[in-house]
Amino acid sequence: MKPRSTLARVLGTATAAGALAWAVMAGGQPSNAAIGTVADATPGYAVEDYNYPKADEILAEQGILLKRGDGRIVLADCASEKNLLKFLARDRADVCFKVTGEEGFLTLELNSVHGVRTDDSSNTHLEMTAEDERVEYDIPAETWEGVGESVDGREHVLVEIRTTK
Known part of the structure; x- marks a missing residue:
């Protein structure tokens, strides 16, 4: 086998795998559950109520x-x-x-x-x-x-x- 054909084969396989990965990622949308989890994880606001501790x-x-x-x-x-x-x-x-x-x-x-x-x-x-x-x-x-x-x-x-x- 010639080195040039091996390189072409590796590049062809890598290109095909990259195109497949891109197609899967581009076609999928983030789920609402994932957005909700991130939004729910944000810290709340600290509100001072001025009540005396203990x-x-x-x-x-x-x-x-x-x-x-x-x-x-x-x-x-x-x-x-x-x-x-x-x-x-x-x-x-x-x-x-x-x-x-x-x-x-x-x-x-x-x-x-x-x-x-x-x-x-x-x-x-x-x-x-x-x-x-x-x-x-x-x-x-x-x-x-x-x-x-x-x-x-x-x-x-x-x-x-x-x-x-």
Whole structure:
């Protein structure tokens, strides 16, 4: 057999195989199942709902209902450091929060609050309720102040904290 005929035979076979493969691929359409699988595999959007993480556990363990916030006012152990936002409440241990940003907000329910000590750098706005009446306090940074029950004798529930630096 001559080398030229061997080369022609190999090229002819390769061309025929390539043409067959092209015909099969060009004639077939992707199935909807394949498209659906790829579309379903794309990641979803992350949506912040501002609900306080592990709020149910904190309520069960500490009796504090933490509702919603921007993550810049977080519950802290009062013994963990000195520069914390500290609340005094009747019939319970002090409750502290760490302020981590330039401004922050947190909605909650903390019963029988009568005093607050703001941290060293945050001006703090508090909203409280007493007998269906809303009461607000603006307290400068690094201040101890009586609020709620110690001001008017009625039991107050702390419902919102807002801070600004």
